Amino acid sequence: MLRINRRNSDSGERVLFETRPRLIVRLKSAIFKFIIVLLLLYFFTTIIRYAALLQGSVSTIVTVPVVTGTTYGVLIIILLLLMWILWNILSWRSENYRLTNQRVMVKSGVIRKNNVYMHYNKIQDIIISQSITERITNSGDIEIFGGHDRTSLILEDIPNPGEVENMINRMIEGDDSEFETNPPEEPQSAQNNLRSKKPQKPEKRQSVMEEYDKKFKL
Incomplete structure (x- = not known):
């Protein structure tokens, strides 16, 4: 998801x-749980x-409701797995990575919202790591290190x-010149009005010698 020049009117900060994290990588545990539910x-x-x-x-030995207990047990396991899958999806939806013209921001949290950021002038080093799954899906982890007590942002x-x-x-x-957008284009009708209002330049008249040379060259 790429959004260019979305401006915060209060601070002048542009997104x-x-x-978000790659869906198929972040929800791989949820996919595994869903397979267990299907089984x-x-x-x-x-x-x-x-x-x-x-x-x-x-x-003959003890009176234990095995069938009833097993039925309720399986249903409870299925319900817990479905709730866990839903939590994974909500966690993915709540996580957001944002680059502005001032800082790198990470927003996360379903119930308790977390907003962590680091300004560009504080960044000292960047490390990229990729697992086999992340290489296949063209994703990875970016760890950003700051200068103050080796703080990091992942x-x-x-x-x-x-x-x-x-x-x-x-x-x-x-x-950040590549992120600058072009100025908005004027409506076609306005452009036509401006063109019509522009004074027409008189055509340059050829001199007598130029007409004479052209006549004999032909």
Whole structure:
């Protein structure tokens, strides 16, 4: 997600780039949980059948509602996994990486909102790390180190980490010319009115010698 020159009217701060973590990388644990849910639903009747066989074998020793307990247990596990998946999705939605013309910002938190940032003049070093999955999905982690007590800011699973690093380096060097937008174009009708109001220059009349030379050259 790329947004250019979204201006904060209060401070004059412009948003140059805005994105979220790569969805498929950040939600890989949620995908794994969803697969477990599908497997539990698919083998639900088989699990209950084995629970009934187990209850038949232990009913002579103790009276334990194995079938009922197993049914409730599987349903509770499925419900907890679905809630966990929903929490993962909300966490991904709440996480936001933003580059402005003044600083790098990381916003996160579903219930408790966190807003961490670092100004470009405080940045001392940038490190990019990529796992195999992140290389496949063209994402990675960018760790930004500041000069004060080696403070750091981490942009996890950010798409196109190389391009984002180049943007940060350009902003550190003060080169934000590529992010400047062109001035708004005037409406076509206004342009036509301006053209009609412009004084027409008289055509330059050829001298007698030029007409004479042209006549004989032809």
